[in-house]
Amino acid sequence: MTRIIMHGCNGKMGQMISGICSEDADAEIVAGIDIADEGKNAYPVFTDITACDVDADVMIDFSNAKAADAVLDYCVEKNLPLVFCTTGLSEEQLKKADEASKKIPVLKSANMSLGINVLFDLLKQAVKVFAPAGYDIEIVEKHHNQKLDAPSGTALALADAMNDAMDQAYKYVYDRSKERKKREKNEIGISAVRGGTIVGEHEIIFAGKDEVIEIKHTAYSRAVFGKGAVEAAKYIQDKKAGYYDMQDVVAGN
Ligand SMILES: NC(=O)c1ccc[n+]([C@@H]2O[C@H](COP(=O)([O-])OP(=O)(O)OC[C@H]3O[C@@H](n4cnc5c(N)ncnc54)[C@H](O)[C@@H]3O)[C@@H](O)[C@H]2O)c1
Ligand SMILES: O=C(O)C1=N[C@H](C(=O)O)CCC1
Numbered sequence: 001m002t003r004i005i006m007h008g009c010n011g012k013m014g015q016m017i018s019g020i021c022s023e024d025a026d027a028e029i030v031a032g033i034d035i036a037d038e039g040k041n042a043y044p045v046f047t048d049i050t051a052c053d054v055d056a057d058v059m060i061d062f063s064n065a066k067a068a069d070a071v072l073d074y075c076v077e078k079n080l081p082l083v084f085c086t087t088g089l090s091e092e093q094l095k096k097a098d099e100a101s102k103k104i105p106v107l108k109s110a111n112m113s114l115g116i117n118v119l120f121d122l123l124k125q126a127v128k129v130f131a132p133a134g135y136d137i138e139i140v141e142k143h144h145n146q147k148l149d150a151p152s153g154t155a156l157a158l159a160d161a162m163n164d165a166m167d168q169a170y171k172y173v174y175d176r177s178k179e180r181k182k183r184e185k186n187e188i189g190i191s192a193v194r195g196g197t198i199v200g201e202h203e204i205i206f207a208g209k210d211e212v213i214e215i216k217h218t219a220y221s222r223a224v225f226g227k228g229a230v231e232a233a234k235y236i237q238d239k240k241a242g243y244y245d246m247q248d249v250v251a252g253n
Pocket of ligand 1: 013036061066088
């Protein structure tokens, strides 16, 4: 049985994971943490992270970048493995997560779905063929109108996967309205669309002379992220300190 503290328990993802765990004999939410609580959960909820004194095997975090420092401090102090899913973290927070991973297991991924995590490898292969052939790369992501960060963490991670495969040859361009000039070859354009209840779409476009290749992932339910996060929690609960990602879970390393 994996005992989980759910940070951000009253949000969209926190409630999705609460539902998934209530039907999983091997995972239990033993406490929740959320700055907003209406007392609707079956487990105790703390509105202040420092007040949470419940024993657990792992924390899952889907909350807000503003909470990231407190989440890392708490997990390091309690020696608690962390599944870190909040996006929009600052460079300083990413460095802090890296430091924390020297003391505890930290599994960080901008996207917990199986599909996106398989896509990373496919894109690494694709870019090695299309980039030398001169194809332009653009990413278009679409999410619901409640999302705070843009572009999505996933869009940035997809761009990073391709950039890593090409020895950091690319710079990212988020806004073409500022300069009146043609795109350069070393650009990955990243565009964000926000509207309605779109759960999450990521489209990677390789545009060449006379042909276009479009690779698209659509999440139809937050369940794909929630199930991935619970599997990740089971995976890291007994791992040694270090930095892990969802591709470790998929590969069963
Ligand atoms: N990695 C992934 O696969 C993945 C998937 C979906 C969402 N996300 C990310 O997870 C985060 C949450 O997404 P969501 O859709 O559940 O958002 P949400 O706004 O529905 O829920 C966030 C919850 O966190 C709580 N919260 C906010 N600030 C807090 C703080 N300082 N301390 C404690 N709780 C706080 C809010 O009250 C809310 O209940 C976002 O950053 C989103 O981009 C990641
Ligand atoms: O709903 C969100 O917010 C999502 N955020 C992640 C991101 O920023 O990539 C993953 C998809 C859903």
